[in-house]
Amino acid sequence: MTLGARTLRSLAQSRRYLSTTRTLPSAQYTDPTKRHDIAIVSTPEDLPPSERHVLDSALRVDQAGEVAANWIYRGQMAVLGRDPNTGPIIQDMWDQEKKHIAVMNQMQVQHQVRPTVLWEVAKVAGFGLGAVTALMGKEAAMACTEAVETVIGEHYDDQLREMEGLSTSHPSIPLLKDVIREFRDDELEHLDTAVENHSQRAPAHALLSTVVGAGCKVAIELCKRF
Secondary structure, eight states: OOHHHHHHHHHHHHHHHHHTTSOOGGGGGTOGGGTTOHHHHOOOSOOOHHHHHHHHHHHHHHHHHHHHHHHHHHHHHHHHTTOTTHHHHHHHHHHHHHHHHHHHHHHHHHTTOOOOTTHHHHHHHHHHHHHHHHHTOHHHHHHHHHHHHHHHHHHHHHHHHHHTTOOOOOTHHHHHHHHHHHHHHHHHHHHHHHHHTTGGGSTTHHHHHHHHHHHHHHHHHHHHHO
16 A cells, blocks of 8 residues: 555544544535535636636546446445345445435536546446456455555545645635545545455455556546546
């Protein structure tokens, strides 16, 4: 695991502790009392084209990533769902991803972002990756999760740094950043779960991690553009 990933995991653990004493940012998108709040129903109109591109690309790839994550866990559950030990662990992570995609879908509509044209590809590829690694065994399924969440955690952190350059004062942007931080921490919690459940005992762990991680990075760049 890279030094960057270890640092992100430490930050995630601190934020998870703080989250026990505060309302999570994403809850604003499911709170009926907030349905007319400008931060969750409108998008900034004052962004120059270059900054609008940053926002659009970020939301497009994040939504696509959550679609893929949901289908990865769906694939894993199709194979390991009846396992009394591994099934509940995968289900718990999948339940978090379901919340992520529901919120990302709302933000995509709010900010008027075109979804990726690779939407269906993300579903098929995600399910295939989840199912194939699960068929390789419990440890390989967890190694898949470890590799995916390492890339996604680092991607979210890079994205947050890029968003620091957005010049608008629109209230939706601070909320967007907070939601991304929350989801990043959830993904890194999944990484911790995978390691705790012996992901690094998977056969050819290093090779599997490299292949899955590289695939995730390619997918991120494609979804940004398409």
